[in-house]
Structure formats: C-alpha cells, structure tokens
Amino acid sequence: MAVDVTMDKIVSLSRRRGFVFPSSEIYGGMGSTYDYGHYGVLMKNNIRSLWFQTMVQERDDIVALDSAVILNPLVWEASGHVGGFSDPLVDCRTCKLRFRADQLEQSACGRKPSKHPGEWKECDLTEARQFNLMFQTQVGPLEDSSATAYLRPETAQGIFVNFKNVLQLARRKPPFGIAQTGKSFRNEITPGNFLFRVREFEQMEMEYFVPPADAERWYRYWVDARYDWYLKYGLRESMLRKREHSAEERSHYSSGTTDIEYLYPIGWSELEGIANRGDYDLTQHTQHSGTKLEFVDDDGTRYTPYVIEPAVSIERIFVAMLVDGYDEEVVADRERTVLRLHPAIAPVKAAILPLIGKNTDMAEKADALFQELRRRHVVEYDDSGQIGRRYRRQDEIGTPFAFTIDDQTLEDGTVTVRDRDSLAQERLPLDGVARWLGEALEKPWRTPKA
C-alpha cells in the first residue's frame, strides 16, 4: 500500500536529519523562515547545478547572468512592481491582526476561540487596502526618500535590464536565453506550508528571447522541456500535471501561462511556471530608460523579441523531491524510512562502512576507499553502531549506495555494495569501486515507489 506522505512527515524528517530547520530557533524563530543544514545544502547544490547544467552548460543558446539584489529602484517602477505588486489587506478591529482580503475564507480571527474559518462575517473589518510585497530599504547615508530601494522580488527584471549588454557582449541573436539563479525576497502576508511560501527563496529563472512569430512554438517547447526535466530527475508522472491558465487567471501581459503542478500534500500546486510574456518587459524598460531594447538583424530588420520564461524556486523542487522520494516499508520485521531520491539529487552518493569500526585492518581499507571516492563525490564514512542502524541512517538521507568492508574484504579484496532501493547486495573488487560508482551514478533511474 502506498504510504501517506503528509507535510508533517516531511517537516519532521527534515528537522530530524538536519535538512532544514526553523531559522533563529534559539530566539524563538523568525516566522516561516528556515535554515538549511548539511544535507539540505548538499541537496540544494545538486538541484541548482543540475538546472544550470541543463539550461546553460549543455546548450549553445543560453548564457548565465548574476545581477544584484538591490537594483536601481527605477527598474521596479518600469516593471510595474512599485505600482502593482501588492496584495489586498484588511485590519480586524477586534483582534488587531491583518489578513489578506482575498483569503478570508481560509483565515480565522485571533480572538475567536473556535478559530473556524469563515467566521469573518461577524468580525469588524476595515476596508481592504493594497500592501506592496517588496521589502523596502534605504541605500547610502541619506535618510530622505530619494535613497529608497527594494530587495528584488524576482530575478527576471535583472535579466531584462541587461538584455542589451548580453546581446552585444555574447554575440547572440534570437532565439537565445539568459539564465539566472539567486535569492528573491517577498514580504508575504501569509507565508506558510513549510518551504512552500517563504519570504526569501532562491529562484532559477531563464528568459528566452525569440522572434514574435515563433513565440507560441517556443512556449510549447519550454513547457515540454521543463516537464521532461522533472521526469528525468525522478518525479513520478502520476504526481505531475500541466495546467494552462485561463485568460482571466493570466497576467495582463501574458498570452499564455502553464504551470507544471506537483501533487504536494497540500494538493496540486505550482512547481514551475512557464509564461509567454510577449514583448511587455522589453517595451516597458525601453519606455522608462530611453534605451532601445530591440534586436537589429544584419539585414537591418528590427524587432522587440518576445520572451518565454520558465521560472521556478529551488524550495518547491526541494519539497517535491522530498515528498516524491519519501517512503516507509517493513523489511525483515523492521520498519524503515527511506528517501528514494534520484542519485544525482541525493545529498550523499555513497556510504563507506567498515563492518567492525574497531578492527584496524577494516578501518584502514575503508578509509583508503573513502579518501579515493571523496575526491570526486560527496561520500560519508560511518563506523559507529550496528551495521543495520547505519544502513537506516543512510536510507533516511537517501544515500543510494553503501559499501561495506568486512572479513571477506581482508581475505579476497572485495566489498559489499548495498542498493538503497532494492536492498540487493553484491560484491565488487575494492579497486573497481570508484569506476562502478561513477557509472552507477550516471545510469537512468526510476523510483520503485508505488
């Protein structure tokens, strides 16, 4: 029977094994802010570098960019964020809290003991007013408003304002893309659901500039390419779907938006969005900056490219992969929790386990193997406790392979390799382990999870 993966189970495993924990815990936390521990950092690094490898390294047509978090504030005037990037807020005169006017049905007044959603009708609410989601700050020693700046709420605008630079410096012509990863910040009124809605998050965005006539085709291309990427890195097809936004749902400038949704414990929700943004952004920045952001071809043809944007945050991929990989099963009368992560995503690629840690011959051979493997991979050495407990520790963090050095190793120079998913064990010669692991990590992988 399929295991019921609740958000609680994911939060609990993350906390217990040091993937993610509430930020500033010793000071009572910092409302829906999280810090990543060792395995969380390793897993995020894998997600980021696989995205970068797919989007930049393995392509001819996409270059990388890393723009600043605090841009010239005029960027956000032009993009429409200063005027329109806001949520409607109401105050409750009873409990003095503030809530999103468009989410009242799911909220509850702080003074209502029952806290049943929908009791708002009885509450004393103010009219809704717009609350901008950009974090403001002051730059430089001046205290007047001329120094007001914003933390970027998205990385995309940093790409648009560098369009001309890249066009010139990287000698590109449409279709070509600019890719960027980095933190964005949004002053969410109701953050929550673990990492699902947080105030700081790491985006991975790519803006793909195309001739207007080809926009629809490239939009479809990127929806499919991104969907396939999630299948490649192990997400189950049954947990993924493409959902095209209706005309009412779309931003006014978008002529097409598709969400790749994942069946999170909170229900089907956006994992990644792919939008056809048209020429909206380049046109806005042309108007506001006075710099013509267009493409001029060798024959003199000039046009403002359309933009197709696949945009995702590492956090949503991170949660989807934990949920998809999480499994519980009973093996030989013992329950085990196992993260069936794609080997490329798994924070640790292999564990090296001397069966008896205090046996110096075993320890020596195990250490030599450890030193060899960690030049190329993140691997772990563990010699403490029963071997079964050590296996389960590695299962919980999703380590795909474990190499055990035992008595037979001392006799014939072979080690046991244990497969996390099938629990199959086979013996390999010690000097063939590095090559075996290198090949095993490159093989296509599909989860055995039901």
Place this chain on the structure above:
Amino acid sequence: MAVDVTMDKIVSLSRRRGFVFPSSEIYGGMGSTYDYGHYGVLMKNNIRSLWFQTMVQERDDIVALDSAVILNPLVWEASGHVGGFSDPLVDCRTCKLRFRADQLEQSACGRKPSKHPGEWKECDLTEARQFNLMFQTQVGPLEDSSATAYLRPETAQGIFVNFKNVLQLARRKPPFGIAQTGKSFRNEITPGNFLFRVREFEQMEMEYFVPPADAERWYRYWVDARYDWYLKYGLRESMLRKREHSAEERSHYSSGTTDIEYLYPIGWSELEGIANRGDYDLTQHTQHSGTKLEFVDDDGTRYTPYVIEPAVSIERIFVAMLVDGYDEEVVADRERTVLRLHPAIAPVKAAILPLIGKNTDMAEKADALFQELRRRHVVEYDDSGQIGRRYRRQDEIGTPFAFTIDDQTLEDGTVTVRDRDSLAQERLPLDGVARWLGEALEKPWRTPKA
C-alpha cells in the same frame, strides 16, 4: 618586463568580455553595484565550488549550512551589530555631502574645484555621528518598529545561532567546523574600487569550534591552510603576504587576527581574514537567548568552544585572480592580452575550433567533439572569424586549451591542442581528447607570469 596591471585594465577587460559590468546601466547605474555576465558567473561558480570542495567535501570535520538573510533581529542585538556596527559620519555644510570622519584625508568636498584631498580643514563640517552599516527593512504587514529587521551584514552569526542544532544533528564534537557561503549586505558610505568594496557581496565563512586550549594551534593551522589554498589555485607567492594585526587593530574579542593580503592595484589589502574569536560569540548568544551554547563531553566535561574563523568574499578572490592572471605580451608581432588563470578557475576549460567553419566535414567532427566534452566541462564552440582572432578571444577569457579541427583531422583523425600559456601546439587523436583534457585539468599548474 612585467606588465603594469592597473585596476582600469581589469575593469575594462571585465566590461569588454562580459565578466562584470555596472548594474542597472540603462537606468544610470546603482552606485558601486555590479552585475556578472556569463564568464563572471562561471568563474564565481568555480571559486565557490573549489572552496566548498576544500572546506567541506574533502574533510571529515566540517559540515555545511545555509541560514537565512533576514534572521530574527535579536541575533544582531546579541552579536553587537545593532549597537556597534557603524562608521562615524560627518556632514559638510558647504556641499551637503556626507563623508566618513575617519577617511577625511582621502576625500574631497563636492564644491572644491581642485578636489585635492586634505582640503577639509577649510570646510564647514558637523560633528561626527555614528551611522549603522546594516540595511534595515520591515517584515510583515505591520508598520511599527517591532517589525524592523536587518539584512545580514555577515553570514557568521547564522552559524553561531545554529551551533546547537549542528552539534546534535551532525553528531559532532570539537574540533569541528560549520561552513557557509551566501550574500551579505553592508550599507557602505564609501563603496568603491570596483568589486573591492561593494554593498552586496558573497561571503564564504567557516567557523571552526575548538577546545580553548587548542585555539592558538588551530588559528595558526588555518592561516597556513588558507594561504596554501591561494598558492594551489595559482596566485603568485610574491603577491601574497600574511599580516598579523596589532593588539590595537584587533576587535576587542579577538586574541589574534591575520590577514592574508594580496598586492591589488590599490596596494596591499585584505584578501582573507583569519581570526581567533575566542568564546565571544557563543557566550553572547548564550546570554541573550538563554540557550546554553556549550559542548558537553561524554565524561561530563563542559566548556564553551573557542572559534577560529577564516572569512573571505568571492569578490576579493575574483579580483585577485583577474589581477594575478592578467598579462600582455607580443607574439609574432601581435599584441595579445591573456588571462593566465588556473585551469580550475578559468570559466571555459577548452575551445573547439573548426579551422574553416563552413567546411561541413570539419564542422561535423568539431561538433561531435564539442557534444562529447560539454557533458563534463564548460567548453565553447567557435567557428566565426580568423583562427588567430578566435585564439585571442579565448586568451582574453583565460581558456587554457583550444582544440583545432583542420585538414589533417580529416586525413588522420588527429586534432591540434594549443596551450594558452606556452602557445605550444601538439597533435592528439580525436578519441583521446576527452581523457587528455580530464587529466590536463587535474595537473598542478603554476603561472609562467613574471
């Protein structure tokens, strides 16, 4: 004769080849803020991942962390940043500008036509007052001061407040370390000197927790280890020095601080700092949070570990490596600019160049090689223009190797490999290129620069 590497030359090359350019340029810039182009991103990625590999992956005793940018503001009360992380400021009543009171000798009034430093004596300056360098913002929909928070001015405090988590979750005992990379923000009054002093920068910090009696020894260890790291990745010994701070210069809590300095075009300046911070941070957070941040050994011994901190920003390494690698020379009557970067640091590892781009046989062979190599490395395909011009383009971005596909390739299946530094050329069989490149990139490397 050694080339005179000025900051102007570095800025110009960075701009010209798209490593780094002024941020928000189309809106008139954003005072001393920079965006990184394709090659800049690749080079920064290399620096970050080599640091991570050395500090985390290849060690048993250091784990990774990624804490939030906006922490609970009590963290910065405890650390002393709210009270003391400030510069003294004066206003000039003549020109209405503000300046750092401790840097007046190097500044000039906005109204003085000559702008000679030191003319301040004649100016009408206010008394100095303290200006805090942390960026402030408001979190959540509340507008009162209870919601004031700060952008972290360093990553270190995020490590200290997670000390207990890591101690428990990662099953560690001193000596052990916690490493973190990520952006920090400082509202510098006088940013400048290209990337040398910027308002947002990416830190790489590691806090190493040790028994107090061993602190001095570990402090020396880390000064040497970090110095050797720079030699390993190609910086010249003649451009590096260790400078120990005098007692007056040190922070009050530090019992020892050494800067690894690099001879930048602006003179000897801090590249990386290694400090013995004692038990100051853990003690402060214990007092302010009420959570005891100490280590309790199996035998019941308890103590507050001392902390040794090697701290550096990617930007300073980035500039040092550009300066160290920058070279100009005349080859066959032609001048070339070359970045003699360590191959592990170079943004592009190899260029694949069909001698005649329009020759379909050459193009086909070149493309096959390109597809093979880029699965493992960042490589570039270039078929446009004279071969000499293509070589020089690669020289300027520091690509260590170029593989040229020519007539002879079609006859005997060999390609020419050209070495960026020696300009030596040799022929290799096409099917041996991948292995040759893999090995060449792992060899120790020393700059031939005088």
